[in-house]
Amino acid sequence: MTNCELCASPLPREIWRGRRFTAIDASSEDFPAFVRIVCNRHAAEMTDLDEEETHELFALLAAIERAMRECLKADKINWAQFGNVVPHLHWHIVARWRDDAYYPECPWGVRQRDVDPQTIRERRANFARLAEVLPALLDKAARQG
Amino acid sequence: MTNCELCASPLPREIWRGRRFTAIDASSEDFPAFVRIVCNRHAAEMTDLDEEETHELFALLAAIERAMRECLKADKINWAQFGNVVPHLHWHIVARWRDDAYYPECPWGVRQRDVDPQTIRERRANFARLAEVLPALLDKAARQG
Numbered sequence: 001m002t003n004c005e006l007c008a009s010p011l012p013r014e015i016w017r018g019r020r021f022t023a024i025d026a027s028s029e030d031f032p033a034f035v036r037i038v039c040n041r042h043a044a045e046m047t048d049l050d051e052e053e054t055h056e057l058f059a060l061l062a063a064i065e066r067a068m069r070e071c072l073k074a075d076k077i078n079w080a081q082f083g084n085v086v087p088h089l090h091w092h093i094v095a096r097w098r099d100d101a102y103y104p105e106c107p108w109g110v111r112q113r114d115v116d117p118q119t120i121r122e123r124r125a126n127f128a129r130l131a132e133v134l135p136a137l138l139d140k141a142a143r144q145g
Numbered sequence: 146m147t148n149c150e151l152c153a154s155p156l157p158r159e160i161w162r163g164r165r166f167t168a169i170d171a172s173s174e175d176f177p178a179f180v181r182i183v184c185n186r187h188a189a190e191m192t193d194l195d196e197e198e199t200h201e202l203f204a205l206l207a208a209i210e211r212a213m214r215e216c217l218k219a220d221k222i223n224w225a226q227f228g229n230v231v232p233h234l235h236w237h238i239v240a241r242w243r244d245d246a247y248y249p250e251c252p253w254g255v256r257q258r259d260v261d262p263q264t265i266r267e268r269r270a271n272f273a274r275l276a277e278v279l280p281a282l283l284d285k286a287a288r289q290g
Contacts, residue, residue, distance in 0.1 A: 044221070045210060045214065045221075045222055046206070046207060046210055046222070046224065047207055047210045047211050047214065054203070054207070058199070058203060061191070062191060062192055062199075065190060065191055065192050066192050069190065069192065076189070076190075076227070076228055076229050076232060077190055077191070078225075078226070078227045078228075078229070079191065079224075079225065079226050080223075080224065080225035080226075080227075080251070081223070081224050081225075082221070082223045082225075082241075082251045083221055083223075084221050084223070084241060084248055084249035084250070084251065085249045087221060096227075096229060103229055104229035104230045105229070105253070106225070106227045106229065106251075106253045108250070108251045108253050108254045109253045109254070
């Protein structure tokens, strides 16, 4: 769709581009480990996907969650798809820590606190390492999904 | 888990209880069509579920989205699982309209406006009708999932 910003290719900060979906680094100071999965074709809702796309999408999200749990010592993993601003299917998957800037609020809630800069640097460094291995993990998940 | 409020049974405002998951009416004035799917056993993360549970869960969520799209003339369907407050796996699935109280913010964002009470009444009435047919749809989805 020509007027859709997520139909643009390449997307900013791409980590991995598969045949059906693309993973983007959406991390920030407040959310040091945040991946966005964007559908390559223009679709708005989950039930606009066919069975193969749906299966692959959940395999990708699960692979990201598994990697986050293994590499980041996070306290919780958050998943969300809204698309209220850009109605092109995309998922947010965010590692959360009890002492992060928004916890226990969701990433779109009210900011709760400042976080020690050294903690943020360590989490961002761990996420950068995770992002390096993610393409191989997502290739594998896409083949199985 | 004895100190987990979502391990309580029955949950408030149950719409449907299956073998693995329960659907709850989470609707309100601001979100007239809102279903919560709660895992019956205590699990915290998506990757704590086994393959059958995962498959059924997505079949249930897709069935709810499909029913919302057919019955409610919503502009967008939002899906989210956080569990930051109660780390017992549960999903929020929320029908959204461009003129609803929070749009385009997510349901955990900043309230944007008051909504005409007649519009809210109509949407709640449509959701009440949807909630009546949901048990049959979820039984079917659970069997296929």
